[in-house]
Every structure is written in C-alpha cells, then in structure tokens.
Amino acid sequence: MECQPIIEVKDLYVNFYTYAGIVKAIDGVSFKICRGETYCLVGETGCGKSVTARSLTRLVPPPGRIEKGVILYYPEPGGKPINIMELSEEELRKIRGSEISYVFQDPNTSLDPLYTIGYQIAETMHAHGTVASIKEGIRKAVHILKMVLMPDPETRVKNYPHELSGGMKQRAVIGTSLSNNPKLLIADEPTTALDATVQDQIMDLLRKLRRDRNLTILLITHNMGLVAEMCDRVAVMYAGRIVEEADVYELFNNPLHPYTKALLRAVPNPLKRVEKLESIPGTVPNLIYPPPGCRFHPRCPMVMEICREKRPPEINVKPGHRVACWLYAEKRGE
C-alpha cells in the first residue's frame, strides 16, 4: 500500500515559557499521516500528544511557542504541499475547521452553553462560507445531526447543550467538526469523558464516518484497547519524542522500545495472554530539566552507558517500523 501523505511533520520543537522555566514539551518530532488511514498517537498524560495535535494548525496556547519545524499539508492527493508554518493567521483560520478539524476531549465543555447546538453547527459553516446565513445553517444542521446518528435530529437541533446527554453532546461536537467536510479530523481523546458504552458508540460512529466520507483521522488516546480497535498505524510518544512508530499489528506483536514493551505490559493486551499487569517504575520526567540522552533512560530496565549521554537515533528496523533506541543501533553494528 503506497502512502499518499495528507500531513507531514518534520523536526517539530515546541517550548512553553513558564515562570518555572522553559518546558521543552515537543523535542524533535517527525511523522507522516497517509490519506485515508487512522493514525494514533499514544502515550502517558503530559507526554506531548495534545500539543503535537494542536501544533498541526498552530493552535499551541500561550505561553507555548513552536520553535522550529516544518508542517506540510497536502490539500490534494499528490499535489503541492502548503507549509502551515508560513501561513498568516487568516489563511490558517480558513484551513482550521474546513480542511483540518478537531474534536476535543470533553463534550461538556467544548460547546458554548448559551447557544443551541444547531446554532453552533451553523456558525462553523457560516464562518467558512458553506452557508450564506445562520438560518440556512440551522436547516442544514439537521442533516448533519442525522449523519452523526443523533436521535430525533429535528428536535435536538433546537436544544441547548445542557439538555443533551454526554454521548449526544459528543455527537454534536463531531457534527460541528465535520460540518465543512474536512479532510483530516484530529480527535483528541474523544471518549475519555464518556461512559464505556457510549465510548463504543462514538468509536463506531468515527469508523463509519471515516468509511463514508474518506476521512483521515488522527486519534489521540492513552487507551491501548482503542488503539488496537481503531488504528492503522501507531506512534508511541514519551516525554515529547516519538519513541516508536509502527503498523498496529507489528506494534502489538513485536514491540521494540523498552517503553512500548512496558506500556503493553501495563494494560491488558488484546493480542496476547498476559499473566499479570505491571506498572512502569518511576515517573514522567520534568521537562524543564529533561534527562540528557534518551529521555526514558532513568526508568529503562535495559539502560546502557550511551543512553545517558547521547540522544538515540531513529532506526528503521523494518519498512514502516522505526524505533528510537540505542539497543537496536548496536545490533546493526553501528
């Protein structure tokens, strides 16, 4: 399967300038998402998943700043890419929501309590000129709510967020995000705030939408079960770096990085029988003074001298499987 990239991130660095010091939140992240696939970013809380996702349309909140990096967006398959880093705020605004769209974690807070959901869907369409007026948008919102399988869309379109359940709210949020037919949907932990049964419904919905509308999805999660169920390719992040990237079957069958291995031992593995769940000793490092060399070395069971000094290179073990770890550099005789 040939990869036609929709977005490509090269060597991204993001710093947060806090009073305590400079937090090096994203430290040299590169990846590529292919058209039509579901790409997953997994990792612990605070490892930079959300910041990476927000960086894709330069939505990093202050005091954060993108220091360095290239973000290429390909509007047409095989066409000329746009460098997101060079766009003006107004050009970016036109891309946000109509080309690249977001679904955030908590549907309870991502809808404005003062407006009906129909209005909020209509506003997004009106902002991108998809509809001429809010009124027309509200009429169209009924179809969008139908598309996201909202029960009784004619009534719901006039409802305020507090009148809906969590699952319905998340459907409304997804509807809002998809109202302008975006090509890339970034779902930032879309089910973390929902019940398990509703989680499943929302994931079914995302799968259906992806199939029906040829969407590309970037899914951010810390739920390994979801990864196994939803994703085509997975990138594991640790402390602001991608430590391993592979196809989902490859990752679950043959994890290489010690962090990925530890992570898979810490959750029930859908592909293997696991006797006992283990936790990873130690804590996530303070990113104001990150550990030198490999950022995982203080917690790594297989730590070597070189890990403490030099940043590990990214090694392509197999086509489509890369890992940033000294263990594999040595095996190849480097």
Added chain:
Amino acid sequence: MEMAEEVYEKKILDKISDKVIDGIAWLMDKVRKGWKRRNKARIDEWKLMAYAFNRSPPGLIGFTLILIFLALAVIGPYIAPFSYDLPLTAFDSTAKLAPPGKVVTIKPGQLAEFLHVKPGNYTLLLGSDDYGRDLYSRILYGARVSLVVAILIMIVGPWIGIAIGLVAGYYGGKVDEALMRFTDIFLAFPGLILAIAFSAVFPDRIREFLAANPAVRDFLLALFALKPQHAGAMASLISVVVALWLVWWPGYARLTRGLVLSARENVYVEAARALGVPTRWILLRHIFPNILGPILVYLTLDFGGVILTEAGLSFLGLGAVPPIADWGRIINDGSAYFPNAWWLIFYPGLMILLTVLGFNLIGDTLRDVLDPKTRRSIEFKIKKKASGGK
C-alpha cells in the same frame, strides 16, 4: 413554569413578577413568532430570578427608590408647578428664600400671561431659593437632568473600557501590556480631577458643535427638558458628559480583561478557534455574552456613582451652569445661605442620597440574583420553607 409553581410558595410580588414576565414573553411572541416556545427555559429562568429578587428586602427598597426616581425624571418636568427658571419674586417680593410651606399668590395680569403662569395661590412645598425659584420644581427638573446625564455617560463610557478589556484579555501578550499600561495611566489620575480638566476645555467646542447641528441641539434640549434659550448653558453640561466618557472606562477595562482571561480558557473558545471561527465572532458571541452578568452588575452599581460624580462636578461649578436645575448645582448655589436656608441643601442632598442608595441596593441584589450559585442558595431556602409549611 409548572415546576416553579409546584415547588415555590408564592407571594403577591411573585404573582406580579410572573405577570410582568409573561407579558414580556407575550409581547416578544407577537413581534417574533415562536419566540415563547423557543425560549421557554429562559422565561422560567427569569421567573426564578424574580422570585429570588422578591425575597431580598434591600433589593425591593432599592427597586422602589429607583422606580420613584425614574418616574420623577420622566414626568417631573410635566408635573412641576413652575418652570425651573421662574423667579417668583416678580409676583411676591417675600418669595425670596422662602421656607417650605410658604404660600405665594400670583395675581392675574400681563406678567403672569407673559411668563405662562396660571394665577392662583401656590404652596411652596420645599421653599424657594435666592431668586425666588420654587425648589420643588427645580428638584423635579433636576431628576431629569441627572437621569439623562447618567444615561448619556453610561451608553458610551463603559463600552470604551469593555472594548479595550475584551481585546486586551483575548490577545494577551504585548497587546495586553500596552492597553493595560494605558489604562493604568488613566487610573493613576483621580477621575474627578481629570474630568475637571477636560470639562474646563470642552464647552466652547461643544457650543460650536451644537450651533452647527440644530437637530442634535433640539434633541438634547428636549431630553434635558430645557428651554431653547438655555442651549449655551447646556453646552457645559454636555462637556461634563464628554469628560466623563473619557475617564469612566478604566474600571471597566480592568474588570472585563479579568473576566475575559478566565472566559477564554473555556474549551468552547478553543474549539471555536480550532474550527476556524473568526476572532471577532469568538469575542462577541462566545466570550462577551458569557461574561455579561458581572458587567451588568457593575453597570448598575455604577449608575449611582455617575450621578454622584456629575452632581459633584456641578457642585464644584463645572457642568450645569445657572439657571439649569441640577441637584449638585442647587446645593452649590444654596451653600451661600446655609444654615439659614437649610432646605436648599437638605432636599437636593436627600434626593442624591436616595437615588445613589437605590442604585447600590439594586446592584447588590442583582449580583446575588445573576450569580447562579448564590441564587440557588436563595431558591433552596424558599423551597425549604415551602415544604416545611405543608
């Protein structure tokens, strides 16, 4: 509405407020079809707010005071027995500095006709001043002046600050620094002193402007209920309004900025940005309406402050010039005859006191009523009483 009826024990006031709110809803429904059905939740919310308000004695006192003030300001000039500049000494030489209760007789004749006064016996309820002008009439006219000045200031001044606060709070960083330091500069000077400086400079410009725009002049004269020959005197009153526009915003800029700083952290603001909603819409549709409550309370509380400041400026000799009847001005003119003619200071002072007190009480209660947390606690108290009584 059904829930409210079941749970709360209603008093007469609640029934009245229900009627008023239903009336407003009925009117809105007439203007825009289907409004009532769409905004059912809002109507219920308003009713609950009214119940909470009805249970606050200070709020009710303030409400009554403000109602009286508004009534006086609107109809005062029509019910006043004399015009604000009519010297009664022309009819009765003893009318000068007459104490409250003095009876003045106006004989029929050319003079009465010329001054448009009906002949007869008049009791001067609150006495008269050194020109023999009826204090009661002047206070009624003064209510109109105070109200119009306060409204004119409030429809411009605070909004400058709100706009600055919105922009500063939303953009943050250097924009915020620049705008807030500019605000600090204005805050560093006492507003009253700055207003004095401004209002000393403006009157000539405003006089020219009014002469060049007769339509504006006539409109303002009608608003203030002044005679056309006093347009020149009105210019200095307007200059106080303009001066207060320029000094009345820093507090609002600070308040709004603070509110925006917390409101913009809401995920729905970030979501709107992520979906490409233009900044202007985010500010006006998603941030401003969500911070309106505290601003509304501050505006109400401030209404009294504006009236007080304007009276203060008039007292200092800026603003209203004779013969315009302004409460501050009446006190200033009367101070020369204090304490013998005590009524010249006591009654206008009392009016200022009651009006400012009314706005403060109402603002204080509104803060409790508009804040859902405190309102809930009031509602729970009502519920408890209602269930306990059964």
